[in-house]
Amino acid sequence: MQKKNIIFLLGPTGIGKSSVAVSLAKKIKAEIISCDSMQVYRKMEVVTCQLKPRERKVIKHHLIGVLKPQQEYNAARYRRQALAICDQLFTQGKIPLFVGGTGLYYSVIIDGLFPAVPQDKLIRVKLEKQLKTRGSQYLYRRLSQLDSQAAARIHPHDSRRIIRALEVYLKTGTRISQLQKNRVGLNKDYKVRIFGLNANRAMIYNAIDRRVDQMFNQGLLKEVKALLKYKLSRTAKCAIGIRELKGYFDGKYSLDEARRLIQRNSRHYAKRQLTWFRKDKRIRWINIKVGDSPVTVAKRIFKFLDLS
């Protein structure tokens, strides 16, 4: 049987993945599946830098603006939805082109997720309460007793991961460190190509600063002001730009300061993305220089593709 092609296009925020993806998709009969934890949200077009509907017209895009900002989202839901779309594309003889910068989401597609142990609200609430009253040290000590392997890999201050590990154990009686070994990724029926866009740090940071300015020009303030009227889900409200502007609206600092914070936090984020991607040796890196157009970059990627 012929292998199914899947293409990934990764890279730090602001480097221009979206436009390159469209150019590339035009050459290869592909549809784009966003791999981005924030672009799934509606009413967050500007703050999450979604491509305009007009630019998404020629090539179909999936998983962009499909969720209300009040709804929570996570990697498992993403995996389920994205893989369903993948299958659907295969039946149509199309290539899925994953595009985005959320490291966990892409790894969850390629390398999989351990079998279903969903969140448990009751256990969560209890653990989070204990975190507040007794501190992360207490939870960490508990985890050390129940699952020393997991504890060894989690820092005592990393309360989120401590809670999740405890949650899994309390719910199933099995250690998360055991479950994590059963990771099921894409099997050999697929031919996966992973491309990463990169550029020198100064250029990336420059692009980010410019793009944040552009976001302000496109009505960021208005959008976020409207968003803050909702009860945003705890995932949606993590988009860079929301917290920073809330501080401004609350009168804590000036608009210039808010802009500075958004730019800085975006730079930090880009840096973390690069750390995440750097260790994945399967990625073929495409280095971008000043003046490269999306079409040029897409051409370079196309040359590396062998879609037979």
Added chain:
RNA sequence: GCCGAGAUAGCUCAGUGGUAGAGCGCGGCCCUGAAAAGGCCGGCGUGGGGGGUCCGAUUCCCUCUCUCGGCA
């Protein structure tokens, strides 16, 4: 020109006669159901130039240069 203050990390500045820190910035890393989140690590430095005192100077003294105030 005179008087005063200052010159220490990329920036703002602290401190000490035994070769230096803090915040911000920056760099590196971790990551399996919140991941644009969350967590960890790292000082990255010809202490303005030159001379002197001292066992030893970034610290004390002299001098030069520059910056900022004030007076002319």
